[in-house]
Amino acid sequence: MKERGKAIVVGWDFSEYSKLALDHALFYSYQTNLKVCLVHIVKRESDAIEMIVKLHEVVDRVYQNRGKHVDMMVRQGIVSEGLSSAAKEISAAVIFIGTRGVQGIQNYIGSHVLRTIMDSPIPFVIVQAPREKHTHFSLVCPIDSRKESKEILYWGAYFAQVLGAKISLVYPEYKTQTRIIKTRANVNFSKHYLSDCRVRYEEVNLSSKRFNNAIVEYAKKKHADLILTITNRQPKVQNLFTASKIQYLIANKEKIPVLCVNPRKDLWSYGAYK
Known part of the structure; x- marks a missing residue:
């Protein structure tokens, strides 16, 4: 079967939960032909340069620790809309986000999370914990x-x-x-x-x-x-x-x-x- 896209988008906010999402995304990337792209949404355009510098540091660490080239994007706007928009822009197959649960989802992408998912043609994967490592899936x-x-x-x-x-x-x-x-x-x-x-x-x-x-x-x-x-x-x-x-x-x-x-x-x- 062919992938319905070219990349895996990870919603990135520098939290421990976005790191969980990245770990899951990297695992699926290794199993497929999909690249990984970190997407960070800023409220003000003036914040973009600082975030680009910080994202470069994250991307460099991923390559040093995991040997994986990861792309990055910084977009200005609302997170709930920005993730889907960025994912469409790069023809992503799936979007990974990390959360600490119900309240965490609300804090991360607002109270309209399911409406956001409903409006997106791209599937979302919600992760809350580290990936279990085993040989049988x-x-x-x-x-x-x-x-x-x-x-x-x-x-x-x-x-x-x-x-x-x-x-x-x-x-x-x-x-x-x-x-x-x-x-x-x-x-x-x-x-x-x-x-x-x-x-x-x-x-x-x-x-x-x-x-x-x-x-x-x-x-x-x-x-x-x-x-x-x-x-x-x-x-x-x-x-x-x-x-x-x-x-x-x-x-x-x-x-x-x-x-x-x-x-x-x-x-x-x-x-x-x-």
């Missing part, structure tokens, strides 16, 4: 009754291939017949898709009650390296960050990295994945 890929939930399959298959990982297709055990039928159709599609990509997978049925909690608990049990999720496509939702279910998953207490994919209207049809 696993990904948790939730599938539900929404047709757009299948959109995470591309990224699941891509990362599974580059990491040699196994995917856990987890889906809710709904009570209503309509949701059961839709979910089963999505799961069957997912299995065929992953089989065609030659990706190892397993299917796991979880309780539909507090499904996101069940996802996190299962991911903890599996020592998962990444949880993939699709954001809500509904424009009427003004501030998804206030929704406790989504908030719990993205800033989960187990501090498992989460890849957030924004639904694409041009892929809402079943056939778009063929």
Whole structure:
């Protein structure tokens, strides 16, 4: 599978959490053909020169310590908009940001984080802790009754291939017949898709009650390296960050990295994945 971009953007604010994001990004960069670019957003244009000097020092240290050439960008504006704009500018595949949790996300990119992610065609990876170092990788890929939930399959298959990982297709055990039928159709599609990509997978049925909690608990049990999720496509939702279910998953207490994919209207049809 080909990458949907040329780089990995890391939101950089010189904090310990942006260092965590960089460490995760460097790992994925080593597994792919994607370069890494640090992006720092300044409020005033007059601050740009000082930040460029400091970023050069960071880039030099990365090369000295990790032997990796890292690019850098300084842009003026609002962080929540600047990251996505810079990522589009360099045709980035994914954006990594580090946070200390719910409050940390709010401090870092404002109270509209999920709206920012919703408006971005580029996925975000939220990290809260150092990357676990082991030789066997696993990904948790939730599938539900929404047709757009299948959109995470591309990224699941891509990362599974580059990491040699196994995917856990987890889906809710709904009570209503309509949701059961839709979910089963999505799961069957997912299995065929992953089989065609030659990706190892397993299917796991979880309780539909507090499904996101069940996802996190299962991911903890599996020592998962990444949880993939699709954001809500509904424009009427003004501030998804206030929704406790989504908030719990993205800033989960187990501090498992989460890849957030924004639904694409041009892929809402079943056939778009063929």
